[in-house]
Every structure is written in C-alpha cells, then in structure tokens.
Amino acid sequence: NAGVTQTPKFQVLKTGQSMTLQCAQDMNHEYMSWYRQDPGMGLRLIHYSVGAGITDQGEVPNGYNVSRSTTEDFPLRLLSAAPSQTSVYFCASTLGDSGQDSPLHFGNGTRLTVT
Amino acid sequence: DQQVKQNSPSLSVQEGRISILNCDYTNSMFDYFLWYKKYPAEGPTFLISISSIKDKNEDGRFTVFLNKSAKHLSLHIVPSQPGDSAVYFCAASQIYNQGGKLIFGQGTELSVKP
Numbered sequence: 001n002a003g004v005t006q007t008p009k010f011q012v013l014k015t016g017q018s019m020t021l022q023c024a025q026d027m028n029h030e031y032m033s034w035y036r037q038d039p040g041m042g043l044r045l046i047h048y049s050v051g052a053g054i055t056d057q058g059e060v061p062n063g064y065n066v067s068r069s070t071t072e073d074f075p076l077r078l079l080s081a082a083p084s085q086t087s088v089y090f091c092a093s094t095l096g097d098s099g100q101d102s103p104l105h106f107g108n109g110t111r112l113t114v115t
Numbered sequence: 116d117q118q119v120k121q122n123s124p125s126l127s128v129q130e131g132r133i134s135i136l137n138c139d140y141t142n143s144m145f146d147y148f149l150w151y152k153k154y155p156a157e158g159p160t161f162l163i164s165i166s167s168i169k170d171k172n173e174d175g176r177f178t179v180f181l182n183k184s185a186k187h188l189s190l191h192i193v194p195s196q197p198g199d200s201a202v203y204f205c206a207a208s209q210i211y212n213q214g215g216k217l218i219f220g221q222g223t224e225l226s227v228k229p
Contacts, residue, residue: 033216040124042219042222043204043219045216092158103149103161104151104159104161106158106160108156108158109156
C-alpha cells in the first residue's frame with residue numbers, strides 16, 4: 001500500500017492563477033480531508049468528505065473547492081491563488097465511523113508558494 | 116478562537132529524561148483526543164489517542180493523561196530518545212474520530228539532546 005499520495009510536492013503560483021492539488025489513497029478509506037499548516041496556527045481543516053459524492057466545509061474553506069467522484073481521489077482546487085494561500089497542504093484519510101480505531105493517515109504534503 | 120491550545124512552542128529535554136507536552140482545550144463537547152508526531156518534510160503520523168471515558172492511556176514509552184475537569188491533556192515520553200525530536204500536535208473531535216474532522220493545536224517542537 002502506498003497510503004496517501006499527494007502531488008505535486010512543491011508548487012509556485014502567481015497571484016490569480018488556478019491549480020489543483022492531487023490526493024489519492026489506496027486504503028479504501030471512506031473519509032478524506034484537506035488541512036493546511038501555517039506557522040503558529042497548527043493544522044486547520046479546509047474541506048472534508050465522508051464518501052464519494054459528499055463533501056463539506058471545514059474551518060477555512062474560502063478560496064478552495066473540492067469534489068469526490070471516487071473513493072480513492074480527493075482533489076483540492078485553488079480557484080484564484082492569493083499570497084494568503086501560501087502554506088503546506090496535507091491530505092488525510094481514515095476508515096471512518098466504523099467502530100474501529102482508525103486515526104487519520106496523512107500524505108507528505110504539498111508546499112505551495114503564491115507570489 | 117483556538118479551541119485546542121498548545122502554549123509551549125518548544126521544549127528541550129535531555130536524553131533519558133521525561134518529556135511532558137501539554138495541551139488545553141475549551142470545547143467541553145470534545146470526547147476524543149489524539150497526539151500526532153511530525154518530522155520535517157513529512158506528514159503527521161498518529162502516536163496515541165484517548166477517549167473521554169478514560170483518564171490515561173499507555174503505549175510503550177508514551178502515555179497520555181486526560182483531566183476533563185481542567186480540560187487539559189498531556190503526553191509523557193519516558194525515557195526520551197533523540198529520535199523523538201519532532202513537532203507534536205494534539206487534536207480533538209466531538210464524535211469518535213468524526214471521520215477525520217479534527218481540531219489541532221499549534222504544535223510543540225520537542226528537541227531531545229544526547
């Protein structure tokens with residue numbers, strides 16, 4: 001199992017550009033989520049999904065879109081990049097509310113710089 | 116409004132001694148707490164968890180203590196090893212795991228010196 005795979009690892013964008021951060025998991029996890037990590041702020045939830053076709057907003061959803069067409073993939077779209085979106089982005093997945101102890105599994109992150 | 120707070124940005128400990136990392140929360144509805152460990156250029160990895168029906172959970176060198184009345188939890192690492200040097204995040208949720216919808220603290224960077 002590869003676990004949670006994020007691409008790209010690094011990205012530089014100019015203000016106003018759009019892009020999609022890719023996330024895929026091969027653990028058949030129902031739940032997937034996107035977090036951003038900023039200095040002094042910890043990890044903050046952007047969007048999450050409890051299954052294919054179902055998404056919801058987290059703490060900091062503005063400027064980001066998500067969709068979940070398959071169980072495996074959960075891409076994060078930046079519609080019009082802003083310098084405030086410079087951050088490290090982590091995708092995570094978990095089995096879900098199955099009664100089993102299933103903590104979040106994280107990818108290795110995408111470091112995004114918006115100039 | 117930071118619902119989960121780690122007030123110590125950094126902690127330095129000698130190898131072999133105890134490391135104590137602290138975490139406070141404000142939302143009394145939280146009933147599941149976790150600690151994650153993060154190395155540079157990697158994603159966080161799960162370390163240990165505790166539900167609100169317990170006050171202690173132990174896994175090898177790692178023990179998490181929960182004081183619900185004080186809304187405080189702590190992670191004890193005994194004995195500390197240089198490989199434990201990393202950033203530690205505490206996290207909380209209202210429902211068991213809540214499908215990965217966790218609220219994280221700011222993190223504490225632990226440095227264990229040989």
